[in-house]
Amino acid sequence: MRAQFVLQEIWIGLRRNLTMTIALVVTVAIAMALFGTGVLLKMQVDKSNNYWSDKVEVSIYLCNKMSANPSCHKAEPTQGEKDQIEAQLKAMPQVADVTAETQQQAFQRARERFKDTPGFSDTIQVGDIPDSFRVKLKNPKEYQAVVAQMQGRQGVDQVINERAILEKFFKILGGLQWAAMIIAAIQVVAAVLLVANTIRLSAFNRRRETGIMRLVGASNLYIQLPFVLEGAIAGLIGGIFAAVLLGFSKVFLLGRLQQNLQFATSLGWLDVIQVIVFAMCFGVVLCALASFLTLRRYLKI
Amino acid sequence: MIHFDNVTKVYSHQSRPALQGVNVAVEKGEFVFLVGPSGSGKSTFLRLILKEERPTQGGIHVAGKDLSKLTNWKIPHLRRRIGCVFQDFRLLPNKTVNENVAFALEVIGKPRRFIRKVVPEVIDLVGLEGKSHRMPDELSGGEQQRVAIARAFVNRPMVLLADEPTGNIDPATSIGIMKVLDRINRTGTTVVMATHDAAIVDAFRKRVVELEDGRVVRDQSRGVYGQAYGGV
Known part of the structure; x- marks a missing residue:
């Protein structure tokens, strides 16, 4: 009974603000995909860095x-x-x-x-x-002395410090990672605002129902749960789209990077799945929390 | 059942108190008319019973519970023992009569079997047998108010609060509504009804508590509506 009732309420809520829900899903998807890409890049850099630091x-x-x-x-x-x-x-x-x-x-x-x-x-x-x-x-950081002594020595053509070359790549990757993270952070702010707005509309649309629920003594949990789950479900759908985008990110961005830059280590699907799960949980918790905090303002108990 | 002990309520944005030193005791099974002009404090009185508002001063006991000691967490449990009926019915327009009444039980987590058993009983009690699958907009005002009463009573509350239940209904139909409220009162439920309807108060001859400018100016068993506003 309870579950059926709550699910029905959520469905009504999501359907009534379809456009807001779509906007929310898209924003969450982009935020989580960028966030995940940032994390993947960071993992790639760290992993490669570790690998190379004893091989350079x-x-x-x-x-x-x-x-x-x-x-x-x-x-x-x-x-x-x-x-x-x-x-x-x-x-x-x-x-x-x-x-x-x-x-x-x-x-x-x-x-x-x-x-x-x-x-x-x-x-x-x-x-x-x-x-x-x-x-x-x-x-590996103390290469200077070796380079200085060998450079220009009789019989030596070139001294190449591999670390210096790698560091350039890592810098580029680090920059990409930060760019992705910053855009993700902005998107997260947008997502929170959208959740707040969606839930506010939802609470307004359903003020009759919630008013009666309050009156007949429904518990706060019962009144709030449909709204919080509404946010969480929008977050989850966004997260699923983000997962797909992250899959593309792995294949097209990191995959190409690995091919072209001869990385010794590649991130496996296991790493990507970890990031996806983390990003989805983050999206769901973010939306649920934002809904809950919004409710405290717009739904009188 | 309801005890107001020297209750004063001042709304924060108003200087004049909505209620001032009100002492009223309503015992179990009583039927009380709350009368007085608009702004005399009738609605505040009802809202205080539901703990929708807190008194500025004084103590309120409802069903043996001191409301000042009731945590927010427990307020829903208080409200489950109090039924409410309003002038504007407050039905859900997209639900049938049956669903509107069942809603009150669904949202407090009652089992489906129980709901299926008690909802038709209450619909019969308020005199709507055979109309349980109608939508609210297919019903007359009086019938809609009966649905609202059914919803308020379906959980067998100890107290039924009615805020101008006949305010939107023609006099002939109002008598029918009053008979339903009387029937509910006879089951042992305490009924407090705020009203402007002099004819009804005079016809039923129940206890009358009259408020004026937030004070109790009359508390009379088997009373009438009053000289100042009644009669016409």
Whole structure:
């Protein structure tokens, strides 16, 4: 009896302000989708950051015949010079580990890495990537000293700090994340105002019913529940749309990002589902709470 | 059943009190007419019983409960023991007679089986047998008021408050409404009826409490409407 009555009241309420309900659903959907996208981007950045922070290396590329650096004189360093460089690197206090990679190994690795783009991998040749030392740092942030000592040293072509490159990408992603979050926050404010307005209209439309309910001694819960659930259901429908949008977000935004930027870690559907569930709960609670607070103003007990 | 102990009510935006030092005791099973000109405090008196308003001073007891000690949480339980009828009926236009009466029980969570049993009984009691599937706009004013009385009485309240129940109804039909209220009173329900209807007060000869400018100026058992406004 109770459940049927409450559901009937909710249905009447939602149907009577159909346009407001639609506006509310759309706003909630956009807010939650943007919010979720922000969270997903943050998860992506954090995850990649973690992954990379113990994998980023300073790569020291040695001269070879194709080097553009004039100090190389288009010649490879001798084995003695290579050993010297390696010894110097190993002696530095910041360095955790040094691995030498030959042209042959570098070639193999590049082929492997770009195997999905055959047009590119076919054109790679041995010698395109020179011999190099991959230096693992004890603390990835202390790359400066290594870079400074190796830059311009005899036999060294280029010093590339991978972290600096990654940080650029992370900055872009971080910016996207904040943009999404800020727009989401504005949408949340709009959603709260819309809930307040919808519930106010709903309370006005049903003032006869609520007046009689009050008079015959219906409990406050009984009077308020249909309104609060009305808000919550609008929030839930918005959340379902947001879930669909987040699915698109995962496939088209993060999926493309992963393809193009060679992220080592990808967010699985499990992460996305977590975010979706969280966003939906947030939407429902937000709308229910906003309804409840509005009722306190417009529904006299 | 209803005890007003030196009750004064001043509305915040008015300087003149709506009720001033009112002492009235209504016992179980009584029928009381509350009379007096507009603005004399009749509606305030009824609203105080329902705890829709709080007295500025004085104490009110209804059905053995001190209203000043009643928490907001408990107000609905008080109102379940009080039925209300108004001049403007206050029926739900999109529900049938049956549904309007059942609504009062649905919203306090009564089981469906109980509702199905008692609603037809009350509809018969107010004299609307055979009309339970009509919509309010298909009924006359008198019939609509009977529906409102049925709704007020369906939960068997201890007190029935009626605020000008015959105000929108022609005199002949009013007698019928009064007979229904009298029948309810005979079941042991206390009835307090605010009215302007001199003919009815004079015909029924029940207790009369007269208010003027917020004071009780007359409290008379088997009274009449009064010289100043009655007669015509």
